[in-house]
Amino acid sequence: MKILLNVTLGELANRINRQVLVDENIGVMDLCESLIISMNGHKIPIYELEYNNVVYYPYLANETKNEKSLENLLLKDFKLKKSDHFTLEYNFENDYYFEIVVDNIYESNDKSIFKVLSGQGYGLLDDKDVYHLKSLFTLREDYLTKTEKEYLEKTFNLEECNKEIALYMENKVDIFTPKRYVFNVSLYGFEKEIKRKIVVDNDVLIDDFCRYVVLAMNGDLSHSYGIKIGKQYLEEYYENLELFYLNLKEKQRLKIIYDWGDHWIFNLSLSKIIDDYGNDEFEVISGKGYGIIEDVGGIWGLANIFNGEDTSWGDYDINDFDLEKCKESIKYIN
Numbered sequence: 001m002k003i004l005l006n007v008t009l010g011e012l013a014n015r016i017n018r019q020v021l022v023d024e025n026i027g028v029m030d031l032c033e034s035l036i037i038s039m040n041g042h043k044i045p046i047y048e049l050e051y052n053n054v055v056y057y058p059y060l061a062n063e064t065k066n067e068k069s070l071e072n073l074l075l076k077d078f079k080l081k082k083s084d085h086f087t088l089e090y091n092f093e094n095d096y097y098f099e100i101v102v103d104n105i106y107e108s109n110d111k112s113i114f115k116v117l118s119g120q121g122y123g124l125l126d127d128k129d130v131y132h133l134k135s136l137f138t139l140r141e142d143y144l145t146k147t148e149k150e151y152l153e154k155t156f157n158l159e160e161c162n163k164e165i166a167l168y169m170e171n172k173v174d175i176f177t178p179k180r181y182v183f184n185v186s187l188y189g190f191e192k193e194i195k196r197k198i199v200v201d202n203d204v205l206i207d208d209f210c211r212y213v214v215l216a217m218n219g220d221l222s223h224s225y226g227i228k229i230g231k232q233y234l235e236e237y238y239e240n241l242e243l244f245y246l247n248l249k250e251k252q253r254l255k256i257i258y259d260w261g262d263h264w265i266f267n268l269s270l271s272k273i274i275d276d277y278g279n280d281e282f283e284v285i286s287g288k289g290y291g292i293i294e295d296v297g298g299i300w301g302l303a304n305i306f307n308g309e310d311t312s313w314g315d316y317d318i319n320d321f322d323l324e325k326c327k328e329s330i331k332y333i334n
Contacts, residue, residue, distance in 0.1 A: 001023075001024045001076070001105055001106065001107060001108075002021055002022070002023060002024070002105070002106055002107070002108040002110060003021070003022050003023075003024055003075065003080060003102060003104075003105050004019065004020075004021055004102070004103040004104040004105070004106075004117075005019070005020050005021075005022060005100055005101065005102060005103060006018075006019055006100070006101045006103045007019070007020060007035055007038075007039075007098050007099070007100050007101075008098065008099045009039060009096070009097075009098060009121070009123075009124060009130075010096070010097040010098065010099055010130065011130045011131070011133075011134050012121070012130070012133065012134055012137075013099065015120065015121045015137060016039065016120065016121030016122075016123060016124065017119065017120050017121065018035070018038050018039065018116055018118070018119040018120075018161075019103070019116070019117045019118045019119070020034075020035070020038065020114065020115065020116050020117060021108075021110065021112065021114075021115045021117055022075065022113065022114050022115075023075075023112070023113045023114070024074070024075050024076035024080075025074055025075070025076060025113070026074065026075050026113050026114055027070075027072075027073065027074060027075075028049065028056065028070050028073045028074065028075055028077075028078075029058055029070045029071065029073070030113075030114070030169065031075055031114065032047055032049055032058075032070070032088055033047075033168070033172075034114045034165050034168070034169070035088060035098060035100070036088075036090055037164055037165045037168050038116050038119070038123075038161055038165060039090075039098065039123045039124050040122060040123025040124050040125070040126075041090055041091060041096070041123070041124055041126060042126055043090070043091050043126055044168075044245070045058060045237070045238070045241050045245045046090065046091050046092060046093075046235070046237050046238075047088060047089060047090045047091075048088075048089050049070065049086060049087070049088050049089075050086065050087045050088075050089070051078060051084075051085075051086045051087075052078075053066065054066055054067070054068055055067050055068070056068050056069065056070045056073070057069060057070065058070050058071070059071055059241070080102050080105065081102065081105070082102055082103070082104060082105060083101065083102060084101070084102040085099070085100065085101050085102075086099075086100040086101075087099060087100070088100060091124075091126060092235070092237060093129075093235055094126070094128065094129035094130060095129055095130045095131070096124055096129075096130050114165065114169075115162060116158060116161050116162050116165070117158075118158065119156040119158065119161065120156055121156055122151065122154035122155060122156055123156075125151065136148050136151065136152060137152070171247075175244050175245075175247050176244060177275070178201070178202070178203070178275070178276050178277045179201075179202040179244070179273050179274060179275060179276070179277075180199050180200065180201055180202065180273070180274040180275075180276070180277060180278050181199070181200050181201075181202060181243070181248065181270055181272075181273060181274075182197065182198070182199050182270070182271050182272040182273075182274065182285075183197070183198050183199075183200070183254075183268045183269065183270055183271065184196075184197055184268070184269045184271050185197070185198055185213060185216070185217065185266055185267070185268050186266070186267050187217060187264065187265070187266060187267075187289070187291070187292065187299075188264075188265035188266070188267055188299065189265075189299035189302075189303070190289065190299065190302070190303075190318075191267070193288070193289045193318055193319075194217070194288065194289030194290065194291055194292075194318070195287065195288050195289060196216050196217065196284055196286070196287040196288075196326070197284070197285040197286045197287065198212070198213070198216060198282065198283065198284050198285065199274075199278060199282070199283045199285055200212065200243065200281065200282045200283075201243075201277045201278060201281045201282070202242065202243045202244040202248075203242045203243065203244060203277070203281075204242065204243050204281050204282060205239070205240055205241065205242060205243070206227065206234065206238050206239055206240075206241055206242070206243055206245075206246070207239040207240060208282075209227075209243055209282070210225050210226075210227055210256050211225070212282040212330050213256050213266055213268070214256065214258050214266075215329050215330045216284050216287075216291075216326060216329070216330055217258075217264070217266055217291045217292055218290065218291025218292050218293070218326075218329075219258055219259075219264070219291075219292055219294065220294055222294060223258060223259035223260070223261070223262075223294075224258075224259070224260060225256060225257060225258040225259070226256070226257050227254060227255070227256050227257075228254065228255040228256075228257060229246065229252075229254055229255075248270050248273075249270070249273075250270055250271070250272060250273055251269065251270060251271075252269075252270045253267065253268065253269050253270075254267075254268040254270075255267055255268065256268065258292075259294075259295075261295075261298075262292075262294075262295065262296065262297060262298040262301075263298050264292050264298065264299075282330060283327070284323065284326050284327055284330065286323065287321050287323060287326055288319075288321055289318055289319065289321055290306075290316060290317065290318050290319070290320045290321060291321075293305060293313060293316065296310075296313060306318040
């Protein structure tokens with residue numbers, strides 16, 4: 001059976017909408033992610049689906065009566081009827097949501113699993129909230145930035161939309177394939193003196209990955225931390241998702257910031273991607289330099305300790321690195 005869905009972007013339903021044809025055997029996760037792509041969204045894991053007073057999450061481990069996992073769930077499991085209604089919340093930080101209504105259910109010889117039939121409006125902007133986006137259609141042209149004017153000039157392209165969805169689904173297989181990432185890690189301000197080479201499986205939780213790196217650099221996890229890609233900090237919703245969701249490429253750079261007071265910055269560069277998993281989900285291969293010292297006031301305090309100007313913390317040698325001791329320290333998160 002085929003299901004015809006009318007999809008609108010909340011707050012902008014009359015300007016940004018899609019009509020899609022889906023097979024009842026489509027995975028609901030694939031459905032949600034294809035709809036997000038069709039609306040020009042790319043923060044794929046950041047969504048939840050509400051249907052019949054139940055909220056469905058991608059990869060929710062502990063299910064309750066009103067909270068379920070989308071994993072292995074097919075659209076036909078919902079036993080849909082005409083006029084049934086869903087709400088797909090997306091990119092929570094920017095308050096986007098899609099209203100989805102079942103327009104029709106019928107038999108068809110169409111072999112496609114998901115296909116956009118028509119649409120209106122280019123789509124959303126991941127780096128702007130829905131209220132800012134809504135305002136663009138009412139502001140005078142001389143109040144708009146060049147980027148905003150360019151956005152308003154864009155139109156919906158059916159062929160490109162379906163092509164991008166197909167490309168995402170094709171690449172998604174590769175994203176979930178077991179891999180190991182080899183990172184070079186260095187401490188900002190001591191890039192030549194303090195560094196580690198690490199290997200991590202791509203199915204490690206992003207939160208655990210951050211904790212492993214902090215421990216490998218001699219932190220004790222007594223402070224908060226965050227991860228940054230480019231200029232953007234990852235929202236808290238990413239913490240319990242696996243590393244593969246970031247779809248990292250070789251030579252890509254990340255930053256892990258630890259202790260907002262001392263503000264330690266660990267620079268990471270992805271030097272190599274290896275197929276398959278290893279024996280340990282995270283491993284320090286080699287290193288140089290002692291690492292950080294907790295609560296010394298950041299890189300300036302650390303420099304004063306290593307050069308002997310501040311002896312109140314004790315005697316520390318910047319070159320004192322013990323690989324076995326470092327490996328032992330990362331076991332503390334388990």
